[in-house]
Amino acid sequence: MSVVALIALTACSAGPEGVTAAEPTTAPASSAATQNPSTDDEVVAPTLEWAGSASPDADNHAQQEAENTMQLTINGRSVPVTLEENSSVDALRERLTDGPVTLEMADYGGMEKVGPLGFDLPTNNVRITTAPGDVILYQGSALVIYYGPNTWSFTRLGRLEGLSQAELESLLNAGGGPITVTLSLD
Known part of the structure; x- marks a missing residue:
């Protein structure tokens, strides 16, 4: 199960070519969650982070x-x-x-x-x-x-x-x- 979750997280974090700094990226999963796969009540979901500040388009x-x-x-x-x-x-x-x-x-x-x-x-x-x-x-x-x-x-x-x-x-x-x-x- 942890291998499937790791593959899914890796696939989600790989963006399409030409991704700009203003597009969302996934944060890496915590190492505690991937090292202890038998803990069913601990679920780590990817979080979105925005690189940079206000987009040039908005300005x-x-x-x-x-x-x-x-x-x-x-x-x-x-x-x-x-x-x-x-x-x-x-x-x-x-x-x-x-x-x-x-x-x-x-x-x-x-x-x-x-x-x-x-x-x-x-x-x-x-x-x-x-x-x-x-x-x-x-x-x-x-x-x-x-x-x-x-x-x-x-x-x-x-x-x-x-x-x-x-x-x-x-x-x-x-x-x-x-x-x-x-x-x-x-």
């Missing part, structure tokens, strides 16, 4: 996520925005490295809040239908946050994350007057 993912988000603080509440990949977002991200940008936004058309950025960004307009939570660049100089759908030629900057329709409308004070919004990278 890269966290860095990419940080580079792909910005924060909108709306009337004191901070909400993450997942950003698109385009030259408009790159220019906005570059502008925000100088510090946060605050603007006043007002209702328009019963579907959006819009406000002037105070600077121009390059556009990447395509015909789209917006959805609640979309953050749009309009005519290169205005920020729009949608709480209803609209179809037009826009530059999508990103999307507010983690809000229901009701939460979004409440946060934006939809139909209820102006709001103050601050854009930042942290």
Whole structure:
């Protein structure tokens, strides 16, 4: 029986070719368990150990996520925005490295809040239908946050994350007057 257990442990500990340091490996069985095979109540199970610390993939993912988000603080509440990949977002991200940008936004058309950025960004307009939570660049100089759908030629900057329709409308004070919004990278 101990020979079979030793063979099984040896087979489990041999990994496939190309095993990286971040993959699990089995720890060696204790010598007491293999030297005393007649003790039925002592069972030694292989344990998993992780070599190294956090994986480079996890670090890269966290860095990419940080580079792909910005924060909108709306009337004191901070909400993450997942950003698109385009030259408009790159220019906005570059502008925000100088510090946060605050603007006043007002209702328009019963579907959006819009406000002037105070600077121009390059556009990447395509015909789209917006959805609640979309953050749009309009005519290169205005920020729009949608709480209803609209179809037009826009530059999508990103999307507010983690809000229901009701939460979004409440946060934006939809139909209820102006709001103050601050854009930042942290």
